Amino acid sequence: AQEKPAGSPLLGFQAIAASTADEIVVAPGYRADVLISWGDPLVNGAAAFDPQGNNSAEDQEKQFGDNNDGMSFFAINDHRGVMAINNEYVNEPTLFAHGGSKATSLEDVKKSQAAHGISIVEVKRGEDNRWQVVRPSDYNRRITANTPMRFSGPAAGDKALQTAADPQGMHVLGTFGNCANGKTPWGTYLTCEENYDTYFGTHQADFTPTPQQKRYTLNAAEPERNWADFDPRFDIAKNPNEFNRHGWIVEIDPFDPHSVPVKRTALGRFKHENAAVTVAKTGQLVVYMGDDERGEYIYKFVSDDKVTPDDAKANHGLLDKGTLYVAQFNGDAQGTPLKGTGRWLALTWGENGLTAEKGFNSQADVLINARAAADVVNATRMDRPEWIAVNPHDGRAYCTLTNNNKRGNEGMPVNAANPRPKNIYGQIIRWDEKGDATAQTFEWDIYALCGNPIAHPEGIYRGTPNITAENTFNSPDGLGFDAQGRLWILTDGKYSNKEDYQGQGNNQMLVGDPDSGEIRRFMVGPKSCELTGITFTPDYKTLFVNVQHPGEEGDSHFPDNSPRPRSSVIMITREDGGIIGA
Ligand code: FEO
Ligand code: CA
Ligand code: CA
Ligand code: CA
Secondary structure (H helix, E strand, C coil), X not given: CCCCCCCCCCCCCCCCCCCCCCCCEECCCEEEEEEEXXXXXXXXXXXXXXXXXXXXXXXXXXXXXXXXXXXXXXEEECCEEEEEEEECCCCHHHHCCCCCCCCCCHHHHHHHHHHCEEEEEEEEECHHHCEEECCCCCCCEEECCCCEEEXXXXXXXXXXHCCCCCCCCCEEECCCCEEEEEECCCCCEEEEECCHHHHCECCCCCCCCCHHHHHCCCCCCCCCCCHHHCCHHHEXXXXXXXXXXXXXXXXXXXXXXXXCCEEEHHHCCCCEEEEEEEECCCCEEEEEEEECCECCCEEEEEEEEECCCCCCHHHCCHHHCEEEEEEEXXXXXXXXXXXXXXXXXXXXXXXXXXXXXXXXXXXXXXXXXXXXXHHHCCCCCCECEEEEEECCCCCCEEEEECCECCCCCCCCCCECCECCCCECCCEEEEEECCCXXXXXXEEEEEEEECCCCCCCCCCCCCCCCCXXXXXXXXXXXXXXXXXXXXXXXEECCCCCCCHHHCCCCCCEEEEECCCCXXXXXXXXXXXXCEEXXXXXXXXXXXXXXXXXXXXXXXXXXXXXCCCCCCCEEEEEEECCCCCCCC
């Protein structure tokens, strides 16, 4: 065992320095190993990964997907488990053998679609708390942008979800932009559809987007991905309603490889980051959710019914009936007191002005256009809500507001919870519902106003006192609590290591003490990656974390000097076999 450093008794490891190296750095006494990387064979019969990028779309359908993001570990027993892992998107120049940034054929589009979605991976415990992928395995499965799914909840079957291919509006193909995740108490996985708008486009010259499409930032003339060039499903002019069939939270049973994933419309449609699930004292399920875009909102869903523990079937429809709320953060924006009170405003049709006069004719309308409904009730425009995590000890919820360089511009004034103009560093906000997760009101404060005391020794860009020259970071994104109440903070920010970002190095993972506020750097990723997607084994002796898109701006050979950089799932273990972080 190592000597405990001074400071918080909760943080048992030595802080590490910032790094700009093309490798993982972890705290002394820990090690990092790759569990699985993009393109590794997964489903039975899969082809080997081709480092030159020549794997076909058909190959990719059976291989581990790209850009692994949120994930959950589901234990089967002490030495076996199943992991559900999001594959958020692709880096085209890495995915395609031709190295271009656009798909040049239907085959390219199909390969891209096959690299998106979710990978279900059986794992078994190996030596020293390190785990291995089980192959072959009947659990291993790929869910892609073309996997059949169904809708449930109030918007299922709504006119706005009906297409020529699905006149009933009940069945949909696929999921993509799967950012982060959640895990239900009944052992299912929630995957969250985030930047789905970037997959829709058209060349139809006279196309003009509707206000609803604009509200979800559709850029049809120059979509980030050109799927529509070869797959008419994504041509917004030809199939306008297909757009409404994405932006949901999807529930997946990781233990049944034949199960049909379900898009749960009661949770609303927006650019979902993650789904932080907790059971209220009443037994109702509560899901906190962020909508990651500048000036968008924080939501919570409260189920009507109570959770039945240890009975997956009994909870089958739990996510279909309940109330969706959106958050209003109040307080004094002057003098940055960094605390205040708040309210949860119900997005229920017929209430709070959500009526036909405002264009809402049903609860389905409210859910499909959740952003517009939240506008009507006067929710607070936040600095890009990313992950939310609930402290298991006191029920307080924490949310990363990653950054917002437009804060303070016209139409986006500072407010108490988002107090800084040109907010390039972000903040972590938390709210306290006094132990009642169904509450309609809360108190909030800022756990960390991120900043850089090296670049800005004084003033609002310095950050709160728990930010130091030793732990400075920008753009908190991934977030998770372990059972002992350590707050794990992962970053997706600028890694120039210059000027405003000097001394911060590559993206990183830090650990915070929720009570003292102390934050210590635990891990740094390789070049131009994001660290994301934290999950633990039930004994907390293995931590899994994702290196996402290493080398997205070139110059990385992660892992293992690979000719093409590869997003990978990493496992962190302790050389003495102890609990991670303790
Ligand atoms: Fe996929 Fe908001 O991060
Ligand atoms: Ca994120
Ligand atoms: Ca981010
Ligand atoms: Ca990313």
